[in-house]
Every structure is written in structure tokens, then in C-alpha cells.
Amino acid sequence: MTDHSTHPFRTAPRQPRRHRLVPGLCLALALLTAGSQTQAQGFKRSDAPSVSPRILGNRGLSTELKLAGVQSTADYIVAVVNQEPITHLEVEKRVSRIQESAPAGARLPSGEALRQQVLDALINEKVQLSFARTSGMDVPEAELDAAIENIATQNKITVADLKDRMRADGLDYQRYRDSLREQILLERVRQREVNARIQVSDADVAEFYAKGAEGLGETSYNIAHLLIAVPEGSSPTQVQALQAKALELQQRASKGENFAQLVKANSADTNTRDQGGTVGMRPASRLPDLFVDAVKNLPVGKVAPLVRSGAGFHVVKLIERENSGKATYTQQRARHILIRTTPQLDARAAAKRMDDIRKQIVGGQASFAQMARQYSEDGSAMRGGDLGWTAPGQFVPEFEKALLALQPGQVSEPVVTRFGVHLIQLIERKEVELSEQQKKEAARSVLREQQFEAAYEEWAKELRAAAYVELRDAP
Known part of the structure; x- marks a missing residue:
């Protein structure tokens, strides 16, 4: 594992979590299954x-x-x-x-x-x-x-x-x-x-952990989706045209085109569009069945066949899976280039400089590793920007969102964080089995999250x- 001190844009390292009941399922997904009532950022309420x-x-x-x-x-x-x-x-x-x-x-x-x-x-x-x-x-x-x-x-x-x-x-x-x-x-x-x-006491964790797959048995998914809305009252001809557009986008995404960019240019879901369509890690029980059915047998990073809901046609990509029954989680290996902002170089100017670097990489004029060694102001520069294998949650949110939207080999657009402007390339992903200690930490996280709503x-x-x-x- 690389030295975290050389990567100030990382958050404090934490153990991977198999259930991350983060408040905030996007309104669009909630409305697909909630009828006339809406979700409340994960907080239920009485009347x-x-x-x-x-x-x-x-x-x-x-x-x-x-x-x-x-x-x-x-x-x-x-x-x-x-x-x-x-x-x-x-x-x-x-x-x-x-x-x-x-x-x-x-x-x-x-x-x-x-x-x-x-x-x-x-x-x-x-x-x-x-x-x-x-x-x-x-x-x-x-x-x-x-x-x-x-x-x-x-x-x-x-x-x-x-x-x-x-x-x-x-x-x-x-x-x-x-x-x-x-x-x-x-x-x-x-x-x-x-x-x-x-x-959450150690006794609580021990009791919960002792239940094994029964207590930690639900698989969680982080998906991204692109919505082609079908307005109410659309004619069959109009629906057919919208379906054709959605199918074209699904095929482009399946061939490796940048999913986040497709979402930002085409999705009707304004709640997730700005995040590249991602909704965050969710247990299967808190996702619409039609999305769970689409991704449950899908490899991480792949795009599902077109999905139809009451709102329209969805292009769905599986970003990450945490399979609690098998006690695995998704690790990612990436590299990056960092240009730090200063009073003399603001984020916009740094992003423009980074965009020029990206064009050289994407255009084949230089490799990502070469440009990282030449331009990156992070301690990883000498390794060609290689950050090693990382678990979910180890980077600041802006960086992690951009990383999750990539497929292996893809290069992000310039990403702004409080540390400067980054260019990110995903090298590969893999599923890793949790250690015994990680399983116990995952159980502690689940228990804390279960108590969050009531608290x-x-x-x-x-x-x-x-x-x-x-x-x-x-x-």
C-alpha cells in the first residue's frame, strides 16, 4: 500500500464497508417505486x-x-x-x-x-x-x-x-x-x-458478526444511469424515437464511451446528471427492482441492456458492487496528475493547463505516466502518478466520483478538489475478499448506519x- 502522506487529497484511510446506507437516494429513483410519496434523503418520517x-x-x-x-x-x-x-x-x-x-x-x-x-x-x-x-x-x-x-x-x-x-x-x-x-x-x-x-459496543459487533451471512447478507450496488424521459401522452411513434435514441446511447456506452459525459449531455434526470448519473452505494432493497434485475449479474464497469420504467428509458451502468454474502468489495488502481492551485494560478487556469495535458495523452502524443512524471506536483509523480490499489472511501468525494465514472484505461476530464486540479486514469478494478478484521469493521459500520435514522x-x-x-x- 502506498504511503498516504504523499497523497494529501486522500481522506483518512478506513476499512471498506459492505453496507453504506448513506442518506440521499436521488429523487428520481425513489419516485420510480414510491408512488405518490417521495423519499427524504434516507430519513423516514411519520406524518x-x-x-x-x-x-x-x-x-x-x-x-x-x-x-x-x-x-x-x-x-x-x-x-x-x-x-x-x-x-x-x-x-x-x-x-x-x-x-x-x-x-x-x-x-x-x-x-x-x-x-x-x-x-x-x-x-x-x-x-x-x-x-x-x-x-x-x-x-x-x-x-x-x-x-x-x-x-x-x-x-x-x-x-x-x-x-x-x-x-x-x-x-x-x-x-x-x-x-x-x-x-x-x-x-x-x-x-x-x-x-x-x-x-456501538464490541458486544453488539460480536453478536451481529456472529450472524454471518444472515446479518450481512444483502448485496449493495453503486449504479449510474442515464434517463431518456418519455413524456406522458407520447404517441407510439414518439416513444419509438426516444427508445431508438436511448438504445444508441446504450451502445455507445457499452463500447467504452465516457458514461459521465453521455449523462451530462443527454440525461433528463437533473438530480444525478451533474454527478455523471451516479447515485452512490445502495443496498438492493433500497433500489428499484428493475435496476437491481439489470445489474445483479452484470460485471463491474459494464452497461446493462436498456431498461424501461414509468419515467422513460434508462441506460444503466454498474460502477461498484459490495457483495456482503461473499464478503468482497471492489478495489481500484488508478494514476493521476495533480497541479496545485496558488494565488497566481487559480483553479480555472490550472484546469485549462490540465486540459492541454489531457489532449496530448488522449491524442497519443504522450503516455499518462510520462506526463505525470513531467507535470504532477504530487508525491506519486516519480511512479508515473500510480496510486496503487485503494478501497472505497479513501479519496475526497470529487476525486472518487470521477474515478468511479471511468472504465479501465479511460482518462477523466480535469477534476477540481480543495488540493488542486487532477487528471485521473483508471488502470483496473478487482473484487477482493474482506479480512476477518474488515468484516468486523463492516459490521460496526452497518450497526452505526442502522442507528443513524433513529438518532x-x-x-x-x-x-x-x-x-x-x-x-x-x-x-
């Missing part, structure tokens, strides 16, 4: 408004720019949370974003039911943000600057261009910064407070019960 709502607020930063708001109307306060107002327009904008991002054919709650769920989500967000601030949590300005520069770079514009687009759309740049700050703060306070409530619900209820919440009628 009581004091619990985390089914339509949850912002979780994580999107690099897809959606700057246009709803048409301005008369605004008024609909709720006050700890002296902080929630306005009618805030609710309407959130409702609009949910409706716009839902895939064609999806059934959302009725207008008023959706507005109530959104208002409930906003109240919980305000309560949790208030708690975070009073407990001394904050997001440094430098971190916000880096996040905004990353978003601009991913959209191939400068921060100045981003500000210009906001002004043209009548949006306030400072409010945009404040929104990003709140997203980061919410995620941090939830992780800190909820994880602190979860206790979150309890924490959210306590915070809301202690908060001042005043609902107001429309004028």
Missing part, C-alpha cells in the same frame, strides 16, 4: 410535522448552476423560527426546484401537500442552523471562496462570469454565498450531533421542541 419531512432541504453542494428563480410575486412571512423569518417566496422557490428536477412521469404530492412538506423542511433547517451557530460552528470565508471557485470551474466559467450571470438573473451574490454556507453548516452539524449519539429523528425532534416556531396565515 407528524415535528419529524424530518419527506421533502428534505439542501444536502451537499451541487456544481450544476440553476440560477433562475420563480417569477417575483408579492412576498410575505409564513413562519418565524427563533426570530428568523421564512417567506412565501422561499417556499415557492424550493417547490419550483423540486418540481423542475423531478423526472418526467414522476408523481409528486399535490401542490398544497408539497408546499407543506417544503415549509416543514425549511423550519427544520432553520432550527438546526440556529443550533449550529449558537454552538459556535461556522464556515470560514476561505472555504466558501474555494467552494464557489470549484462550482464555477466545473461549469467552465470564472467566478466573475458567475457573478455576471447572477446579476443578469436578478440574484444577489451575497445571498448565494450565504446559501452555500448554510448547506455546509447543516451537513456538519447533523453529522457531528447525530454521530455522537450512536454507540437523527430523536435529535431533530428535540431541537424543534426547544425552538420557537410561529406559523402565520397568508395576508
Whole structure:
């Protein structure tokens, strides 16, 4: 195993996990099987408004720019949370974003039911943000600057261009910064407070581990999908044309064309499009049956035959499988080139330089290893950028997402992380059997994740019960 100290963009090494019940199944996939009700980022709820709502607020930063708001109307306060107002327009904008991002054919709650769920989500967000601030949590300005520069770079514009687009759309740049700050703060306070409530003893692990395949028997999948939506009421001729388009994309993906790029250029699912169609590792029970059936016998990295759902046609690729029954997980071997950003070289300029390097590699003018030795500013440069074999979760999220979207031999587009700009090539993947210690660590992770939902619900209820919440009628 390579020395982690030479790779600062890696996260702290951890044991591979066979069940990663990460909150956040994309809305599109949830709607395929949920009927008239929607998922809530993995947090279930009763109908009581004091619990985390089914339509949850912002979780994580999107690099897809959606700057246009709803048409301005008369605004008024609909709720006050700890002296902080929630306005009618805030609710309407959130409702609009949910409706716009839902895939064609999806059934959302009725207008008023959706507005109530959104208002409930906003109240919980305000309560949790208030708690975070009073407990001394904050997001440094430098971190916000880096996040905004990353978003601009991913959209191939400068921060100045981003500000210009906001002004043209009548949006306030400072409010945009404040929104990003709140997203980061919410995620941090939830992780800190909820994880602190979860206790897993060695006895719990031993009991769970003793169950063997019965306790750890469900296979998890990380899939990526591309949706060609079929609008309701489409004629047979229109459906046939859409099916032909989807089949062409499926064939292109099967031949090795960059799946993430195909998704970004063609997918109707705006929830996953910006991430190359990936939805993250999910147990089979938390994926639609039609996707599980498509990938359960599929080799990792391959593309399934075309899938049809109520929303349209799906091109589905299996990114990663964690087979708990066989106690295996997917390892990846990759190489990369890193150009660090400086006050003199911002992320956009570094990405342009990296794009020139990529063109030489893809064009066959130089090998990846040669360019890594010549240009990379990482300790792996002397090895041609080779990072060795790594388990899931060892890299920062932006890097890992780009790596998971690649097939062996493919080279990514420039990837921006807080450490600089990377170019990544996947060398190969393989499935590895877990050691006994890794199995026990996997069991501990499963137990913690099983407790997360209940711990979150309890924490959210306590915070809301202690908060001042005043609902107001429309004028």
C-alpha cells in the first residue's frame, strides 16, 4: 500500500464497508417505486410535522448552476423560527426546484401537500442552523471562496462570469454565498450531533458478526444511469424515437464511451446528471427492482441492456458492487496528475493547463505516466502518478466520483478538489475478499448506519421542541 502522506487529497484511510446506507437516494429513483410519496434523503418520517419531512432541504453542494428563480410575486412571512423569518417566496422557490428536477412521469404530492412538506423542511433547517451557530460552528470565508471557485470551474466559467450571470438573473451574490454556507453548516452539524449519539459496543459487533451471512447478507450496488424521459401522452411513434435514441446511447456506452459525459449531455434526470448519473452505494432493497434485475449479474464497469420504467428509458451502468454474502468489495488502481492551485494560478487556469495535458495523452502524443512524471506536483509523480490499489472511501468525494465514472484505461476530464486540479486514469478494478478484521469493521459500520435514522429523528425532534416556531396565515 502506498504511503498516504504523499497523497494529501486522500481522506483518512478506513476499512471498506459492505453496507453504506448513506442518506440521499436521488429523487428520481425513489419516485420510480414510491408512488405518490417521495423519499427524504434516507430519513423516514411519520406524518407528524415535528419529524424530518419527506421533502428534505439542501444536502451537499451541487456544481450544476440553476440560477433562475420563480417569477417575483408579492412576498410575505409564513413562519418565524427563533426570530428568523421564512417567506412565501422561499417556499415557492424550493417547490419550483423540486418540481423542475423531478423526472418526467414522476408523481409528486399535490401542490398544497408539497408546499407543506417544503415549509416543514425549511423550519427544520432553520432550527438546526440556529443550533449550529449558537454552538459556535461556522464556515470560514476561505472555504466558501474555494467552494464557489470549484462550482464555477466545473461549469467552465470564472467566478466573475458567475457573478455576471447572477446579476443578469436578478440574484444577489451575497445571498448565494450565504446559501452555500448554510448547506455546509447543516451537513456538519447533523453529522457531528447525530454521530455522537450512536454507540456501538464490541458486544453488539460480536453478536451481529456472529450472524454471518444472515446479518450481512444483502448485496449493495453503486449504479449510474442515464434517463431518456418519455413524456406522458407520447404517441407510439414518439416513444419509438426516444427508445431508438436511448438504445444508441446504450451502445455507445457499452463500447467504452465516457458514461459521465453521455449523462451530462443527454440525461433528463437533473438530480444525478451533474454527478455523471451516479447515485452512490445502495443496498438492493433500497433500489428499484428493475435496476437491481439489470445489474445483479452484470460485471463491474459494464452497461446493462436498456431498461424501461414509468419515467422513460434508462441506460444503466454498474460502477461498484459490495457483495456482503461473499464478503468482497471492489478495489481500484488508478494514476493521476495533480497541479496545485496558488494565488497566481487559480483553479480555472490550472484546469485549462490540465486540459492541454489531457489532449496530448488522449491524442497519443504522450503516455499518462510520462506526463505525470513531467507535470504532477504530487508525491506519486516519480511512479508515473500510480496510486496503487485503494478501497472505497479513501479519496475526497470529487476525486472518487470521477474515478468511479471511468472504465479501465479511460482518462477523466480535469477534476477540481480543495488540493488542486487532477487528471485521473483508471488502470483496473478487482473484487477482493474482506479480512476477518474488515468484516468486523463492516459490521460496526452497518450497526452505526442502522442507528443513524433513529438518532437523527430523536435529535431533530428535540431541537424543534426547544425552538420557537410561529406559523402565520397568508395576508
